[in-house]
Amino acid sequence: MTRDNRLFKAQVNRLLTLIEDQGEAALGSEAGLAASLEASRTTVRAVLSHLHDQGVIAWDGRDKRLLRAPEPGDFFDTDQTRSTQDLIRDRFLEWVLQGDVAPGTVLNETRLARQFDLPLAGLREFLIRFEPFGLIEKQPNRHWLLKGFTPDFAAEMFEVRRLFETRALTRLIAEPDPALTQRLTGLRADHLAVTAGGRRAALEFPALDARFHALLCDGARNRFVSDFSRTISIIVHYHYLWTKKDEADRNRHAAAEHLAIIDAILAGDAQAAQDALARHLDTAWHTLSTSVDWQARGQV
Amino acid sequence: MTRDNRLFKAQVNRLLTLIEDQGEAALGSEAGLAASLEASRTTVRAVLSHLHDQGVIAWDGRDKRLLRAPEPGDFFDTDQTRSTQDLIRDRFLEWVLQGDVAPGTVLNETRLARQFDLPLAGLREFLIRFEPFGLIEKQPNRHWLLKGFTPDFAAEMFEVRRLFETRALTRLIAEPDPALTQRLTGLRADHLAVTAGGRRAALEFPALDARFHALLCDGARNRFVSDFSRTISIIVHYHYLWTKKDEADRNRHAAAEHLAIIDAILAGDAQAAQDALARHLDTAWHTLSTSVDWQARGQV
DNA sequence: GTTCGGTTCTTTTTATATAAAGAACCATAA
DNA sequence: TTATGGTTCTTTATATAAAAAGAACCGAAC
Numbered sequence A, B: 001m002t003r004d005n006r007l008f009k010a011q012v013n014r015l016l017t018l019i020e021d022q023g024e025a026a027l028g029s030e031a032g033l034a035a036s037l038e039a040s041r042t043t044v045r046a047v048l049s050h051l052h053d054q055g056v057i058a059w060d061g062r063d064k065r066l067l068r069a070p071e072p073g074d075f076f077d078t079d080q081t082r083s084t085q086d087l088i089r090d091r092f093l094e095w096v097l098q099g100d101v102a103p104g105t106v107l108n109e110t111r112l113a114r115q116f117d118l119p120l121a122g123l124r125e126f127l128i129r130f131e132p133f134g135l136i137e138k139q140p141n142r143h144w145l146l147k148g149f150t151p152d153f154a155a156e157m158f159e160v161r162r163l164f165e166t167r168a169l170t171r172l173i174a175e176p177d178p179a180l181t182q183r184l185t186g187l188r189a190d191h192l193a194v195t196a197g198g199r200r201a202a203l204e205f206p207a208l209d210a211r212f213h214a215l216l217c218d219g220a221r222n223r224f225v226s227d228f229s230r231t232i233s234i235i236v237h238y239h240y241l242w243t244k245k246d247e248a249d250r251n252r253h254a255a256a257e258h259l260a261i262i263d264a265i266l267a268g269d270a271q272a273a274q275d276a277l278a279r280h281l282d283t284a285w286h287t288l289s290t291s292v293d294w295q296a297r298g299q300v
Numbered sequence C: 001g002t003t004c005g006g007t008t009c010t011t012t013t014t015a016t017a018t019a020a021a022g023a024a025c026c027a028t029a030a
Numbered sequence D: 001t002t003a004t005g006g007t008t009c010t011t012t013a014t015a016t017a018a019a020a021a022g023a024a025c026c027g028a029a030c
Helices: A006-026 A030-037 A041-053 A084-097 A109-116 A120-133 A151-174 A178-196 A205-218 A223-239 A247-267 A270-299 B006-026 B030-037 B041-053 B084-097 B109-116 B120-133 B151-174 B178-196 B205-218 B223-239 B247-267 B270-299
Strands: A057-060 A063-066 A136-139 A143-146 B057-060 B063-066 B136-139 B143-146
Touching: A006 A030, A006 A041, A006 A063, A030 A041, A041 A057, A084 A109, A084 A120, A084 A223, A109 A120, A120 A136, A120 A223, A120 B120, A151 A205, A151 A223, A151 A247, A151 A270, A151 B151, A151 B223, A178 A205, A178 A247, A205 A223, A205 A247, A223 B151, A247 A270, B006 B030, B006 B041, B006 B063, B030 B041, B041 B057, B084 B109, B084 B120, B084 B223, B109 B120, B120 B136, B120 B223, B151 B205, B151 B223, B151 B247, B151 B270, B178 B205, B178 B247, B205 B223, B205 B247, B247 B270
Parallel strands: none
Antiparallel strands: A057 A063, A136 A143, B057 B063, B136 B143
């Protein structure tokens, strides 16, 4: 096979879920299904044909009927339905950020593709897209080089974060946006749940952290700021893999700092919000830099 | 042929130039040539072999002799020696930023590659690398979309520029770097030449402008800031293609503003430098935004 | 006359093959 | 013993082919 049908498999799963939820009502027109599944009619028809062959539905032109309820065996495995780019990003970042790979390592495209068992072309695409993040560098006609998550890199990344988030906060308060305020209210509730909850709740913090900073950056209403926030959230997300020490405590503390910022924003108090943000960024930087120092020592 | 030998051709030209400059002295050991030409020995040997076949040199093992002076016909055409990425960038940006292409246009990879007469794989690489600049967007499984240089895009880009350059200037003055100061002194002299010179000198300003802002951003000593400056300089550079109106006057004025900033930096006067920078960015934004408005009107 | 589905055509994604460029090995000359 | 060059092997860059996914056309059903 020259191209894998991940989208097809993903849509099979989505349609089966729709059927589980709504029964036969899920089987509308082909165009309608294409719209709700967010794929082309061609793919939808392939899905319908597949489910027909599997005996889940009867399909003859406009006539679509449900023959039996979907069974677990009808679904494709999650690994087969995620996009290649997603899979590559996950496997690559996990591989790099776990810290087994020393800075200066030469990356061989073919070998990496084999190692991750993912298409070479997709891997190249990922590497190219990932290069501006600064972790890797392409040597034309030669190879890719892993530059590593050095203390300098972390410091520079964080400096930009501080610049962007400070600016975003200013605008968020000066020119409030109803949609953002609503998102912020929802986020506030989720934060309260984490600070009030026990150890388990505190461990859900990383996702919340990413959402908080993304929202803050969106406040700048600037695509470059939002894009950067996505970059940094990837790095920070994988960074959480390293430092499990005092994790629950640290997360509860950070959640409290987030809440202080959120409350100040909702109250429209610019000064208090900026102060709270500055405090939070100091804490976050401290957490990150101590971990990076440890990381750098481990690698040298 | 499955891969073009641009590097080989480029090195043929480089070696011929070396021979023109230094005569037979240019023909050192293979390893030495590889070092000075910045390519592998394999490529150097291919070059030597080629020049041997062309009768320019005699080559037998360690024995290398110059037979005749290089002639214009020995050189390869410049278009054949530039890297594909360079060529693609130039042709694509020229095509897009000339303004013939309306925002919302669907970009077809194959057609573009044919249109530019450049490899498809290289074009894809360029598009992927160029996407974060915000001008184009990939619709997975579908196509690329040209989003266009809209007023919003320009405004957001400029906001980040202001943020970064202000920050860079602060650091440049607070923690002076001898290397940067030296570059700044050289730049000052070049600016003086432009402001003193006539129309012709003023037209050399774009390159100077790029150098000035790149130096300023380097002052932040932050790879993200420096990278962004490269992005913006590409956009601004091609932007100069549009607005020829009052060009010489405008350039002289901008050069004078640069000089005010440079002098304030060299004097270590942070406040004056920031004020001058703010003024210059206002001017630059005014120039850019009026041109973008014109551009947007022309496209709607 | 609008919606729907059968069909065909186009475009992206991926695998494979091949030439260019790089890297390393090793014998030989200085 | 070291620098140099002949040789071989590896890896990247590109072309080509084929399958998946998208887009469009058009007649039939409502």
